[in-house]
């Protein structure tokens with residue numbers, strides 16, 4: 001079967017297995033002895049981390065197992081999606097402690113990428129709210145892992161991109177809320193210095209994220225809109241259906257060029273006239289603006305696209321972002337979607353992406369001159385002491401990976417000690433030298 005990630009690049013021919021229970025997962029691992037298998041959730045990682053010759057779709061392990069209304073701890077199977085959690089628990093007054101920019105990801109995928117949201121600076125990553133997880137590591141082994149039980153395997157699995165086993169289920173601490181709505185404030189920043197200052201001024205706000213114009217140059221370099229927010233205190237705990245809209249066909253990729261992106265960015269930036277605008281928004285459009293258009297990944301044409309997301313340390317913030325934005329603006333390539341966030345402290349998970357600093361995510365359509373540009377950006381990010389996000393990546397080299405994640409040897413030693421090398425694999429792990 002032809003398979004790809006959210007960026008639709010690369011595409012592979014894969015054998016896809018769909019076991020329905022943890023017992024069936026173990027039987028499959030027994031049958032496949034010696035041959036690597038790649039865990040797969042909802043395929044919202046952009047590149048090749050959930051691709052391989054033999055893929056194990058977790059889709060049928062999608063049951064909510066228990067919930068403690070006193071503590072808010074939900075124990076759920078790995079293929080339960082964040083959307084399902086919200087639909088069930090928002091009406092009861094509970095919300096996800098951390099959520100990425102789409103609700104169409106599984107609990108297993110959120111753990112394997114140790115995803116972050118708009119509140120990393122105050123709440124950390126998804127796995128910082130996981131009490132424990134049950135990990136299938138072989139035909140006869142399911143291990144409970146937590147910061148105190150099998151801690152090495154826990155910290156390797158959280159952010160470990162599925163290379164330490166199949167997460168069967170996890171216990172997640174939900175957070176209490178009294179409303180499904182968010183009080184949002186949008187702040188306009190005329191350039192990079194202003195947006196970084198705004199992040200600092202609003203660092204106590206629970207949620208913050210900025211859209212940044214990555215094409216403007218000179219005194220407007222880095223002009224942005226910062227959105228901050230918090231849950232409203234009103235008692236409206238409603239979930240809403242999606243828009244039902246979707247892109248039925250691939251858009252011609254030529255429609256996405258420097259001129260259309262410049263026009264879009266100018267309109268988007270000037271849609272807000274005042275310096276500060278307040279609004280009241282449902283959690284759907286606030287957290288998941290792109291989820292309302294199904295298959296929006298077809299917008300980039302038949303060759304697909306990649307998302308380049310990096311983080312640079314706080315101390316390097318302004319010069320690093322300035323140099324990188326200038327390089328992108330000067331390359332003639334642009335991105336509609338350029339998202340800037342401030343991260344808080346990094347956690348103990350070995351391959352977890354966030355570090356204290358600033359992260360920028362940009363979508364680029366796949367075209368011949370793109371990869372040399374991204375190679376250049378890699379070396380700039382590394383020189384500033386930063387790293388690149390594995391769950392978005394489809395092309396970083398082994399050497400770059402090792403510099404981004406210098407604890408890779410410790411990660412490999414844990415896999416080796418638990419007999420996981422060779423058993424759990426992906427196209428990305430092969431490319432980055434983890435096999």
Ligand SMILES: Cc1cc2nc3c(=O)[nH]c(=O)nc-3n(C[C@H](O)[C@H](O)[C@H](O)COP(=O)(O)OP(=O)(O)OC[C@H]3O[C@@H](n4cnc5c(N)ncnc54)[C@H](O)[C@@H]3O)c2cc1C
Nearest residue numbers: 041042043044045100101106108109112115116161162167
């Ligand atoms: C529109 C959009 C917005 C996004 N915004 C953010 C964001 O703000 N922050 C962020 O951090 N990420 C973000 N992401 C990325 C997304 O959250 C991650 O890629 C997430 O891991 C996808 O989950 P999935 O269920 O689709 O997993 P997949 O894409 O299927 O797999 C991702 C990884 O998890 C592994 N995996 C999946 N299930 C299991 C399991 N049960 N056991 C072990 N390993 C498993 C796979 O092998 C692979 O390595 C975004 C993605 C999209 C499309």
